Amino acid sequence: xxxxxxxxxxxxxxxxxxxxxxxxxxxxxxxxxxxxxxxxxxxxxxxxxxxxxxxxxxxxxxxxxxxxxxxxxxxxxxxxxxxxxxxxxxxxxxxxxxxxxxxxxxxxxxxxxxxxxxxxxxxxxxxxxxxxxxxxxxxxxxxxxxxxxxxxxxxxxxxxxxxxxxxxxxxxxxxxxxxxxxxxxxxxxxxxxxxxxxxxxxxxxxxxxxxxxxxxxxxxxxxxxxxxxxxxxxxxxxxxxxxxxxxxxxxxxxxxxxxxxxxxxxxxxxxxxxxxxxxxxxxxxxxxxxxxxxxxxxxxxxxxxxxxxxxxxxxxxxxxxxxxxxxxxxxxxxxxxxxxxxxxxxxxxxxxxxxxxxxxxxxxxxxxxxxxxxxxxxxxxxxxxxxxxxxxxxxxxxxxxxxxxxxxxxxxxxxxxxxxxxxxxxxxx
Numbered sequence: 001x002x003x004x005x006x007x008x009x010x011x012x013x014x015x016x017x018x019x020x021x022x023x024x025x026x027x028x029x030x031x032x033x034x035x036x037x038x039x040x041x042x043x044x045x046x047x048x049x050x051x052x053x054x055x056x057x058x059x060x061x062x063x064x065x066x067x068x069x070x071x072x073x074x075x076x077x078x079x080x081x082x083x084x085x086x087x088x089x090x091x092x093x094x095x096x097x098x099x100x101x102x103x104x105x106x107x108x109x110x111x112x113x114x115x116x117x118x119x120x121x122x123x124x125x126x127x128x129x130x131x132x133x134x135x136x137x138x139x140x141x142x143x144x145x146x147x148x149x150x151x152x153x154x155x156x157x158x159x160x161x162x163x164x165x166x167x168x169x170x171x172x173x174x175x176x177x178x179x180x181x182x183x184x185x186x187x188x189x190x191x192x193x194x195x196x197x198x199x200x201x202x203x204x205x206x207x208x209x210x211x212x213x214x215x216x217x218x219x220x221x222x223x224x225x226x227x228x229x230x231x232x233x234x235x236x237x238x239x240x241x242x243x244x245x246x247x248x249x250x251x252x253x254x255x256x257x258x259x260x261x262x263x264x265x266x267x268x269x270x271x272x273x274x275x276x277x278x279x280x281x282x283x284x285x286x287x288x289x290x291x292x293x294x295x296x297x298x299x300x301x302x303x304x305x306x307x308x309x310x311x312x313x314x315x316x317x318x319x320x321x322x323x324x325x326x327x328x329x330x331x332x333x334x335x336x337x338x339x340x341x342x343x344x345x346x347x348x349x350x351x352x353x354x355x356x357x358x359x360x361x362x363x364x365x366x367x368x369x370x371x372x373x374x375x376x377x378x379x380x381x382x383x384x385x386x387x388x389x390x391x392x393x394x395x396x397x398x399x400x401x402x403x404x405x406x407x408x409x410x411x412x413x414x415x416x417x418x419x420x421x422x423x424x425x426x427x428x429x
Contacts, residue, residue: 013211013244018053022212027247030061048102048119053212055095055126059134062088068133070250072223086134096123114162117155124148125168145171163209167217170202200224207237215241222254229425231258253304257295261349262425263385265292265307269421272309277411285316289420290337294359296345303342303359311338329401331366339364340372351426354379365393366400385424390417 013019021036034057041050063069066086099119106116125148132141145168152168203224206217218237225234235258241251270289275282292307311332315322326332340363347357357376362369374389396402396412404410 013215018049018212021053021057022215023245025057025060026215026241026245028064029247030057030064033057046102046106048099048106048116049122050099051095051102052099052119052122052126055092055099055123058089058092058095059126059130062086062092062134063129066134069219069223072227085136088130088134092126092130096127099123112158114155114159117151117158118162118165121148121151121155121165121168124151125171129171161209163206164211164213166202166205167210167213170199170206170217171220215244219251226254231427234258256297257304259299259427260295260297261427263294263305263422264425265289265294265420265422267291271419273417274314275415275417279409283316283321283410285314285322287311287338288313292420292422294342294345296342298349301344301346303345303361305342307340307342309338309340311336324403329395329403335365335367337364340374349378350380352380352382359389363393365395365398368399370398380424383424383426384421386419386421388417388419390415392416 013023015023018037018040021033021040024030024033024036034054037050037054037057041047041054044050066084068083100123103116103119103123106113107120110116124144128141128144128148131137131144148168152165155162155165200221203217203221206213207221210217218241222234222237222241225231225237235255238251238255238258241248242255245251267289270292272287272289274285274287276285277283288310290308290310292305294303294305294307296303311330312326314325314330314332316325340361342359342361344360345357346360347355349355349357355376355378357378358373359376360371360373363372364370372391374391376387376389378385378387392413392415394413402410402412
């Protein structure tokens with residue numbers, strides 16, 4: 001396969017040894033990968049790459065659980081550092097410690113042992129990802145990134161063809177290069193590499209010359225291309241990933257998305273009003289949109305994405321009433337998000353002017369899922385849109401507390417009215 005920049009991709013992973021474990025990892029077969037990596041370690045007890053690879057399996061499993069890569073593919077405006085915290089299995093740190101012990105032993109005997117140096121760089125990179133992406137400990141993550149880069153650079157002075165080593169440098173440059181200009185300047189003062197363009201080039205080196213991490217470099221390059229609105233750069237990368245790892249639906253789904261219309265909602269231009277009927281008084285209030293994205297295939301009507309509303313943002317202007325709404329009805333401390341997951345869009349979205357559509361999907365409210373259909377009125381102008389919808393929510397029938405009492409009677413349904421706006425990306429002809 002030819003990558004952007006013209007470099008020929010490295011050979012694919014085989015189906016034996018550590019190769020098999022990485023193939024299983026990228027196919028989301030995490031338990032099978034653990035068994036493969038541990039079997040290799042039992043056969044090669046002095047190889048530090050065996051426990052480091054097992055640690056990678058733990059990390060990828062937690063990233064998958066938290067949908068970190070899925071979010072990067074399907075929510076273009078979200079940072080790698082956003083999203084919920086997680087907790088990687090304790091076996092992750094045990095594996096890293098064992099790999100570092102074996103690597104130090106190997107380097108004491110042979111300071112130029114590239115396998116041991118690579119294992120050290122990999123351990124730093126994995127720990128940096130765990131600290132930054134999973135635990136949200138960004139300063140600690142930055143420290144591990146710098147250690148991994150230094151080790152990788154030393155390794156590359158010994159063997160410039162060791163393609164997997166470029167990933168440590170590329171990730172630091174690319175991920176930190178996504179930060180704002182003042183932040184990048186401060187990071188560079190601290191010695192961090194924060195050059196997005198250089199990061200892309202280094203990721204390409206791993207995609208062209210790497211081995212175990214070649215697919216991961218391709219994943220990151222595809223994400224980078226999609227974020228930069230370069231679908232035709234992402235398409236061949238995703239096609240190879242979908243073919244090589246058919247048990248992971250992420251790559252095929254992202255490939256199909258290239259033929260879809262994508263809408264990104266602007267929280268600052270979104271108003272979510274609610275109306276609750278009550279005896280002698282109608283209650284009005286609002287919620288805040290956290291983020292929202294929608295993708296749909298005009299040919300089939302299939303839709304995906306996520307629209308997230310902060311339950312804790314709900315307010316009506318009365319402190320006591322809002323306290324009861326949060327603690328007794330929404331229970332927002334336990335269920336902080338209200339999320340709508342689109343599934344199907346009926347109707348035709350005009351490239352310009354007004355359209356009437358029906359968006360069906362699943363609304364997760366108070367920890368349970370409910371099928372709903374939203375009538376949409378959409379107005380498109382170039383690459384921007386405005387939309388309105390309204391829906392009645394039978395919150396009591398859905399298992400939430402009725403706040404009525406002997407004195408005050410309120411409706412058992414609440415009406416939501418939403419006005420939103422954002423940007424559209426049409427598939428390339």
